[in-house]
Amino acid sequence: MNTVLQVEQAALRLNGSAGPVEILRGIDLDVHRGETLGLVGPSGSGKSSLLMLLGGLERPTGGTVRALGQDLSAMDEDALSRFRRGNMGVVFQSFHLIPTMTAQENVALALELAGQEDGMARAAEELNAVGLGHRLDHYPRQMSGGEQQRVALARAWAPRPAILLADEPTGNLDSSTGAQIMDLLFGLRDHGxxxxxxxxxxxLAERCDRVVHMADGRLAA
Incomplete structure (x- = not known):
């Protein structure tokens, strides 16, 4: 089984007003191709910080993080951005849509940044696939939270990244809408x-192939 993400002794230390704070402490983790991995643990355990390291959105202060064989720790910001555009999609709890762009434009932008042509046509197809063909010309403020999250998911998945990272993607949604989003997410396993x-x-954790528990910045036994 191919290793897609590899974390070796990764640490993350941030400087707070009261001095250095150890966010992550010596994380070792391998994630395999096509696997669905759940990160669980109490608030403040380091789950989101580890996800940020996996996506190259935060740099480790110790150890290494590799994605698809590439050392993210050694890349500069431009190289990281190019790598993410071609290989990763990220879905956040708070959607992060561009408010001045329509749903279709938000998705098309991700495709264009990834170097793919016919961005607007492809964006329409992706939004149709998540049940939002009737919302192409709507702005984020004109859509419900569930609809915005479906746009965010379409945007993340449209370039067909090898790796999809999701940070509490249903946290701001009601249970019924959240279940729909998770069905869409887990359906991506069929695409590898x-x-x-x-x-x-x-x-949600129960639906994952594997679950990793975190506590106090470490992987729990």
């Missing part, structure tokens, strides 16, 4: 995507 999911919800 590797999914790493941060969640507090036991019913």
């Amino acid at each position: 995507a590797t999914l790493v999911l941060v969640t507090h919800a036991p019913e």
Whole structure:
């Protein structure tokens, strides 16, 4: 089984007002191609910080993080951005849509940044696939939270990344809408995507191929 993400003795230390704070402490973790991995643990355990390291959105202060064989720790910001555009999709709890762009434009932008042509046509197809063909010309403020999260998911998945990272993607949604989003996410396994999911919800963790528990910045036994 191919290793898609490899973390070796990764540490993350941030400087707070009261001095250095150890966020992650010596994390070792391998994630395999096509696997769905759940990261669970109490608030403040380091789940989201580990996801940020996996996506190259935060740099480790110790150890290494590799994605698809590439050392993210050694890349500069431009190289990291190019790598993410071609290989990763990220879905956040708070959607992160561009408010001045329509749903279709938000998705098309991700495709264009990834160097793919016919961005607007492809964006329409992706939004149709998540049940939002009737919302192409709507702005984020004109959509419900569930609809915005479906746009965010379409945007993350449209370039067909090998790795999809999701940080509490249902945290701001009601249970019914959240279940729809998770069905869409887990359906991506059929396309061979590797999914790493941060969640507090036991019913979501149970759907993962493997669950890793975190506590105090470490992987719990």
